[in-house]
Amino acid sequence: MKKVLTIAGSDCSGGAGIQADLKTFSAHGVFGMSVITAVTAQNTQGVFAVQDITRDVIAKQIEAIFDDIEVDGVKIGMVSQVQTIEVIAEQLSNYAPQIIVLDPVMVSKSGYHLLNPEAEATLIKELLPMAMIVTPNIPEAEVMTNSSIQTLKQMEEAAKAIFQMGAKNVLLKGGHLEEDSIDILFDGQEFSYFSSSRIATKNTHGTGCTLSSAITANLALGHTLNKAVSLAKEYITIAIQNSLSIGKGVGPTHHFYTLYKKAGLI
Ligand SMILES: Nc1ncnc2c1ncn2[C@@H]1O[C@H](COP(=O)(O)OP(=O)(O)O)[C@@H](O)[C@H]1O
Numbered sequence: 001m002k003k004v005l006t007i008a009g010s011d012c013s014g015g016a017g018i019q020a021d022l023k024t025f026s027a028h029g030v031f032g033m034s035v036i037t038a039v040t041a042q043n044t045q046g047v048f049a050v051q052d053i054t055r056d057v058i059a060k061q062i063e064a065i066f067d068d069i070e071v072d073g074v075k076i077g078m079v080s081q082v083q084t085i086e087v088i089a090e091q092l093s094n095y096a097p098q099i100i101v102l103d104p105v106m107v108s109k110s111g112y113h114l115l116n117p118e119a120e121a122t123l124i125k126e127l128l129p130m131a132m133i134v135t136p137n138i139p140e141a142e143v144m145t146n147s148s149i150q151t152l153k154q155m156e157e158a159a160k161a162i163f164q165m166g167a168k169n170v171l172l173k174g175g176h177l178e179e180d181s182i183d184i185l186f187d188g189q190e191f192s193y194f195s196s197s198r199i200a201t202k203n204t205h206g207t208g209c210t211l212s213s214a215i216t217a218n219l220a221l222g223h224t225l226n227k228a229v230s231l232a233k234e235y236i237t238i239a240i241q242n243s244l245s246i247g248k249g250v251g252p253t254h255h256f257y258t259l260y261k262k263a264g265l266i
């Protein structure tokens with residue numbers, strides 16, 4: 001069984017963060033492991049408190065995993081603070097896993113800063129060059145490139161600019177666009193496009209976490225980058241189509257729809 005690690009924040013309401021990542025790994029038949037960078041108190045309506053995990057405990061979690069287990073892929077999500085980023089970069093350059101997927105989580109759908117704005121530059125400097133692929137959404141790409149993105153052309157320009165910052169591959173997600181949900185992948189030479197029609201639902205809590213974890217699982221399973229993204233896009237689309245009206249706000253997606261359907265559970 002392939003072994004895949006998420007380094008991210010905990011979402012106690014189960015729709016995003018570590019919880020979404022582990023559900024996604026399980027749905028892909030890979031063995032999920034987690035390094036928790038921060039504990040958030042959040043639900044479908046908002047984020048109410050965050051406790052960052054100390055540098056030392058983050059380092060020890062990474063060591064505990066890599067000193068014992070062969071890791072086939074790593075996904076990085078919420079990293080919170082400068083010191084969190086530094087310790088992750090230090091440890092990962094030490095263990096040098098081949099597959100690193102970076103989801104540059106900045107602001108929650110409810111508007112809470114999950115990444116301290118002072119740490120944005122460190123994230124770009126330290127983690128971007130280590131990643132095989134970085135997966136910003138439109139607001140994150142706007143922050144990274146200091147530009148406004150409303151059209152496909154502007155998405156392409158931003159993806160090129162992020163590539164110039166040292167990313168090996170850039171998947172700029174179009175979930176925040178008004179019409180089609182088109183994600184674009186730039187490998188430094190060519191663009192590939194992954195589109196689905198827009199699903200009319202408010203329940204998109206954790207879509208970015210889920211997509212990046214699905215890409216990581218697919219890469220660990222041996223798929224090429226293009227195939228890994230394409231399969232992940234299919235997976236997130238089904239998860240959103242069957243998203244769950246759990247909670248009073250932005251509900252989670254259905255991580256196990258296809259499996260449950262096959263097993264006759266739904
Ligand atoms: N309403 C929607 N209909 C179809 N796909 C969506 C919708 N919202 C998001 N997606 C898809 O979900 C994935 C995550 O995108 P996005 O919501 O932009 O990321 P984030 O959660 O980081 O803000 C992308 O593949 C995007 O195209």
Ligand SMILES: Cc1ncc(COP(=O)(O)O)c(N)n1
Pocket residue numbers: 008009010011016017018040077078105107108109114204205206207208209210
């Ligand atoms: C711990 C944690 N990590 C990430 C997100 C982003 O969620 P989304 O994928 O909906 O942008 C979140 N809300 N909480």
